[in-house]
Amino acid sequence: MMKNLFLITLSFCLLLSGTNYYSQSIDKEVTFELDKKAKRGKLANVEIDSQGNYKLYYITKTKSKKIKFQIYTFDPNFSFLGKVDDELELEKVKSKYSWFNFKGELYSVVGISLNWNPAMPLKLKKKETSYHYDWLLLGYHKRVKVLEKVKPRTDDGMKYFAKGYFEDDVTGDIYIIVGVAPGLVSKEAGAQYTDLRLIKFDWDLNKVAETKIPFEYGQEVAFAKGFAEPDPENPTAVGFSGGVVVFAPTKVKGLDIPVDENKGNFTFVEFDKDLNIITRESFDNPSPGWTIEDMQWAENSDGKKDIYLYGPAAFGKDKYYLYAKDAAKKKSIQVMKVSSSKVEYLTETTLEDIEAVKTMPADNKKTTDYNGKVKPSFNFTQLSSGNILLYGQYYNEGKPSDYMALEFDNSGKLVANYTRNMETKIKVPFTCVNSVSETSNGVYWISYEAEGDETTKYIVPVITKLDTKAKKVNDPMVLGKDGKKQLYYVDPSYPLLNISQTQQVYFGSDKKGKNIWFCRVNL
Numbered sequence: 001m002m003k004n005l006f007l008i009t010l011s012f013c014l015l016l017s018g019t020n021y022y023s024q025s026i027d028k029e030v031t032f033e034l035d036k037k038a039k040r041g042k043l044a045n046v047e048i049d050s051q052g053n054y055k056l057y058y059i060t061k062t063k064s065k066k067i068k069f070q071i072y073t074f075d076p077n078f079s080f081l082g083k084v085d086d087e088l089e090l091e092k093v094k095s096k097y098s099w100f101n102f103k104g105e106l107y108s109v110v111g112i113s114l115n116w117n118p119a120m121p122l123k124l125k126k127k128e129t130s131y132h133y134d135w136l137l138l139g140y141h142k143r144v145k146v147l148e149k150v151k152p153r154t155d156d157g158m159k160y161f162a163k164g165y166f167e168d169d170v171t172g173d174i175y176i177i178v179g180v181a182p183g184l185v186s187k188e189a190g191a192q193y194t195d196l197r198l199i200k201f202d203w204d205l206n207k208v209a210e211t212k213i214p215f216e217y218g219q220e221v222a223f224a225k226g227f228a229e230p231d232p233e234n235p236t237a238v239g240f241s242g243g244v245v246v247f248a249p250t251k252v253k254g255l256d257i258p259v260d261e262n263k264g265n266f267t268f269v270e271f272d273k274d275l276n277i278i279t280r281e282s283f284d285n286p287s288p289g290w291t292i293e294d295m296q297w298a299e300n301s302d303g304k305k306d307i308y309l310y311g312p313a314a315f316g317k318d319k320y321y322l323y324a325k326d327a328a329k330k331k332s333i334q335v336m337k338v339s340s341s342k343v344e345y346l347t348e349t350t351l352e353d354i355e356a357v358k359t360m361p362a363d364n365k366k367t368t369d370y371n372g373k374v375k376p377s378f379n380f381t382q383l384s385s386g387n388i389l390l391y392g393q394y395y396n397e398g399k400p401s402d403y404m405a406l407e408f409d410n411s412g413k414l415v416a417n418y419t420r421n422m423e424t425k426i427k428v429p430f431t432c433v434n435s436v437s438e439t440s441n442g443v444y445w446i447s448y449e450a451e452g453d454e455t456t457k458y459i460v461p462v463i464t465k466l467d468t469k470a471k472k473v474n475d476p477m478v479l480g481k482d483g484k485k486q487l488y489y490v491d492p493s494y495p496l497l498n499i500s501q502t503q504q505v506y507f508g509s510d511k512k513g514k515n516i517w518f519c520r521v522n523l
Helices: 036-040 090-095 189-193 349-356
Strands: 002-004 007-009 025-033 044-049 053-062 066-074 080-088 107-114 124-134 137-152 157-165 174-181 195-201 207-214 217-229 235-247 265-272 275-282 294-300 303-314 332-337 342-350 379-382 388-396 399-408 414-422 433-439 442-452 457-467 497-498 503-509 515-522
Touching: 002 066, 007 303, 025 124, 036 053, 036 066, 044 080, 044 189, 066 090, 080 090, 107 157, 157 217, 174 189, 174 235, 189 195, 189 342, 207 235, 207 275, 217 294, 217 503, 235 303, 265 332, 275 332, 275 342, 332 379, 332 388, 342 349, 379 433, 388 442, 399 457, 414 457
Parallel strands: none
Antiparallel strands: 002 044, 007 497, 025 515, 044 053, 053 066, 066 080, 107 124, 124 137, 157 174, 174 195, 195 207, 217 235, 235 265, 265 275, 294 303, 303 332, 332 342, 379 388, 388 399, 399 414, 433 442, 442 457, 497 503, 503 515
16 A cells, blocks of 8 residues: 655645754765656656655656656665666556546636626626646646626626635636625715625526625725635645635725724624625724735634634724725734634734844844834744744845744734744745644744756755744754755755654755755654
């Protein structure tokens, strides 16, 4: 029996969860020279068999109806056990190798999308998305063709105005948050800000569900996101099982809209895939200028979700969301948790609060201060303690710079601000992928930095331990180095192979791809 290796890819990086002491160390490093066929080929998959052996599958040649493989096997300590050549007819590859992501060289899904213009009535487009297999990248490219267009109406002939939407690539359905009104020039045009609804259309432009979310006062959509469910056979296609909308009070010049004088009276709405309302709850937002950057969630044993929303915010309640959200400087970070359909907390952390708990490694002299102007884009993970980490990186014209990770306790209070400098220097735009792993020995922040130029980049793994008890950052460890010289780099598709709670195996090669590299790290 084969078991698929737990893989962290740079394109879709899985987040593990977050406790202490500088303990990461290199347990074993091994290199091996590939033959010319594999070197010129493409690594298609890595597996671990029932004995813990590593199997590396290289595609060395593809024809119209056949694929050639070279399969290298290494024991748990990376000793070479053997190499096998295999040639299969295309239609038989999937049955022999279940990991092979192939639905045919070309397949299509019919769905719908919309022209995004909130000022104009809703117009839907029926589209055909064709997925073409790329034998070089071993994945699909998609192309979209518009088939027809319609302008849907309510049963009584009213027009829809789109406020937000997300498309289901798997089923072809589309979820849309809309306002309803007779038209833009009507005296009742402002009704679209109080008569709000969720609507869902299937791939054939049939309206399959509609749910009203009426408001007494005018509202804007401050945030909308679906609960994503990627297609396991094609990760580029994403489906949805419902979603969340956050509404904010609004005041629109020139329109007769009932106005809520409480500018912070926001409303959280959660719905399922059939547009049934699971939660509708108003909450007092300390900053109407809250830019909700993202949402993360986890399902509890009762089937309900813990939902976290977070992002930077402008202080004060003197402006409505519509005018406050674009403030050049944000003066705080807000975090909200909704648990079992109730708002558990909403906290506001100021710039002074963030600076007060800032820490950095001993060998860093200075790291970037969070000033509300230049803001990192945050990733999210929840630690075993129940605390959460918002972690990310600053960028200057697309070039990566210092790191920052904010730890919040179970009540949403900030307890640590972990920062550090980059270990590598790259002078061209590049997005570093980050993840956090938690073992019985602590919390480890794994960053994929880079060397190279605009055309070629080599990925460097960096491990930093976060001491969540002492609230300190330990010195980072750069893998693949011999003294000060970087010799090895991780594979872009298979950089990290997790084999136990306290060990990780990094995989890559030298710059030329001639010698592959295994590096087992103790955490």
